Amino acid sequence: MNTNGHKDVIEVTDLRRVYGGGFEAVRGITFSVDRGELFALLGTNGAGKTSTVELLEGLAPPTAGRVRVLGHDPYEERAAVRPHIGVMLQEGGFPSELTVAETVRMWAGCTSGARPVEEALEIVGLGKRSGVRVKQLSGGEKRRLDLALALLGRPEVLFLDEPTTGLDAEGRQGTWELVRELRDAGTTVLLTTHYLEEAEDLADRLAILHEGRIAATGTPEEVTASQPSRIVFDLPDGYFLGDLPPLAELGVTDHEAVGRTVRLRTHELQRTATRLLVWAERARVELGGLDIRSASLEEAFLQIAREASGATKAAPEGPRSGATARKGAAV
């Protein structure tokens, strides 16, 4: 199969998934992932991430809409797609009596062009654990074994479903580094995660799912830019809020004062910060506890989820223009 001609390695159009009982877990989502791109699917519990990823992996057919991976339908043309993808599921489930090396060897037997067992284990930092039985591994080590199996066939496309859940901080950093290296070497990666700093750090683009729909999408910077930055400081002794320049003139959209601490929100961080600091300089006062920062992806995520919940309650089946149009990026 010639897989090199496709810029969009993953294409998802108006995808829907309805489970047996009639519950619609995925409600018409559209996105694409370019070759060599790392795309993160984020969302609250039950948002539909795993339901979506399973369709991309060809584990089930969509109820409606279209999925293409490397130009093929992953369910109907499984044989064409499977050799080129690596899958790390949320729950691996290995025979617990086998050793780590035996598990990888068994898997390698079913994988065309598999890496040598030792290489696969070294990559994920399990080189020294090859003789240990799977049941004796820690939760984090089992996740790394999962990752070794996903990487065994040198996949062009890698699906990682919550790859760092259960890992300690060091293990998480190690996995991030490895995923970054794979991406830099040209592997296309689709990642689901609950760790927002993971998405902020790794993702070229991301989508936030909420109740089966895309509530926001774009680069991490685009998604966070939709949220106001904030400036916090203590009013100097003898000064009141009214002594500051008019807040509208500073570009402030929202403010609160608790005791002497003032919190300003702004979509024009540079303008607001500059005017505030020029004012302080001229007044020859110091702004104690000064903290100036852009919104984090976590703040953006929480706000978008809140807005999306509000929109769902207001119009359960209606269009979600308020939540998506603001983000500006194509879905």
Ligand SMILES: Nc1ncnc2c1ncn2[C@@H]1O[C@H](COP(=O)(O)OP(=O)(O)OP(=O)(O)O)[C@@H](O)[C@H]1O
């Ligand atoms: N086999 C199934 N039958 C019926 N409903 C299901 C089935 N699998 C999942 N669901 C429901 O579909 C919705 C989406 O589930 P899904 O596992 O895709 O969410 P998720 O975003 O991956 O959640 P999490 O972050 O908790 O893993 C949930 O409400 C879930 O209860």
